[in-house]
Amino acid sequence: MTQTVLIGLDGATFTVLDGFMKDQPGEGVVMPFLARMIETGYSGTLASTAHPLTPPAWTTVCTGRTPGAHGIYDFVRFEDLGDDVFFTLYDARDIRVETIWQIASHAGKTIASLNFPMMSPPPEVRGALVPGFVSWKHLRRNMYPQALFDRIKAIPGFDAKELSWDFEREGQIGDVMEDSELYRWVENHLPRDRQWFNIARTLLEEDDPDLFAVMLDGTDKIQHQAWHVLDPELWDPAKGEDARAVRALVLQYFRELDGYIEALVTAAGPEAHVIIVSDHGFTGAAKVVRINEHLGRLGYLEWRASDGSEQSRRRDMANFANLDWTRSRAFCPTPSSNGIVIRRKSEKFPGGVTEAEYESFREKLIEDLMKLTDPDTGAPVIKEILKREEAFPGAAMEESPDLTLILCDHGFVSVRNRAPTVVTRPVPLGTHHPDGIFVMTGPGVENRSGQHLSIVDTTAIMAHALGLEIPADFEGRVPATLYDPDWRAENPVRIGAARAEAGAGAVSTSKEDASAEQKEEMLAQLRLLGYIED
Amino acid sequence: MLIELNVENRLKAVLEDFIEDWGLDEPIERATTLVEDLGFDSIDVIQFIVAIETAFEQRNLGFHELIMKDGRYVDDLSLGEMVEFVEQRLRA
Known part of the structure; x- marks a missing residue:
């Protein structure tokens, strides 16, 4: 029976969600299920990492450590060679501490982790891990276990290209687009989260892992480009037809998202603790x-x-x-x-x-x-x-x-x-705002709103909900107000030994730390064929 | 001779596995080029070298020496060039 469900919504913010949980003229209630979770559960803002960016922030959720400990600061890392500087990409081998997927696995729990960034090459776990931000061309080889790909391929409607990271499309973030072009751009993002949801539901129902986690990132991508139709202070229904069409499509995305959340929570059952978090919030720049x-x-x-x-x-x-x-x-x-x-x-x-x-x-x-x-x-x-x-x-x-x-x-x-x-x-x-979201429901969870948590708390809460000791070097806490006194008394927070600093990639690849020469080699590879032109 | 055959077969197998899902009909031969024939981009090159290192359980093959020629970065590589390079490194 699944004990703990983590649903990550990249960049989700109450600035947008608050309006979607209310009945709005002509639009209705866009996210009624999320509204019910907040009405009955524990919720508040979640302070992101010092720099609220996807790779460091999700790595913090995955490790319970801030970037100064886990070592991921950006999508791109660079090496200063003195007379030149080379750029390359961060990956799981750069994470200096264990992930919750590994900690739970070592404790005998089964896990499923879907679409979290910086998880490639994948660590060995007791269960299934599909990293995010991977091109469809490399998806199969980057899953753990690799045989998982054939199983996922058999899911009706599976399309690797729809599911995977499209470097060209995501590279357009930040470009100014006309609303007609934006409509097509947003439209291309809807199938991706549908694909992830289909995999998520299948693994949750068939494998019943102790810890189930999926990250959906359409929220972030769409908010980056369509903020002007999402921000309640900017949106004007009197705007042109193209803008209204974009808004309607974006609302469709959020309606579908609410349906995904409901289906996953229902599949997990009433005894599961469900945690919804974002890695950062959003605002306009x-x-x-x-x-x-x-x-x-x-x-x-x-x-x-x-x-x-x-x-x-x-x-x-x-x-x-x-x-x-x-x-x-x-x-x-x-x-x-x-x-x-x-x-x-x-x-x-x-x-x-x-x-x-x-x-x-x-x-x-x-x-x-x-x-x-x-x-x-x-x-x-x-x-x-x-x-x-x-x-x-x-x-x-x-x-x-x-x-x-x-x-x-x-x-x-x-x-x-x-x-x-x-x-x-x-x-x-x-653009990213430091205040993300936290929502939790499940046995013993108090009904409170307006709380203030830190992103590092997420991992401590997950570990505790799984019945694990919280490693002493985790930087977060389980808030004293999260559970009712009876449940807390029956399930006290237990602090365990600090975890050895073994990176996420080290477990699966058994590779030694890259020497300076090897790092240079990787950088040289990146320069090949124009990725970095000079 | 055994090393040559072994490396070529293993590299060919790594490459075939690497492009299994790409929907290509291109036969893999020594003359097959990564960019021109198989449509590799730079991320694919990185991933392929990692796949080779993993297959041979070696991370010190020094691929930068194959990739860089006279201070410039090569535009393309054939499977044969990679086979020869790996053979040479395994003998060293």
């Missing part, structure tokens, strides 16, 4: 902040000269900083990072920042960044700057950006070499 352009003006970095070739033009347009690495002392590597990296002095980069000057260099950099203002209003565009020891304390802190920027509208920065530094978009795009 109107400002484009070209942070490397700003750093270039201030002399912190130098752009790589273009030779005018097509390859050079494509590299300039890529979402990775393209700099003269022999002369750049501070830079932002990717838009999703919102991070500033201070480059240290080394044999290959003698112009880097020395240990002795680091603190004063960093303070001056912060001062310079905070002076950046919006030309329209004169107001600062950076709301707060977090130092790495504040944002990401832990054994993996050295891998984190030196500074993390929180923009005035929570937007992501741009790393393009384009002026002006700050511009205002005609229509706000959806």
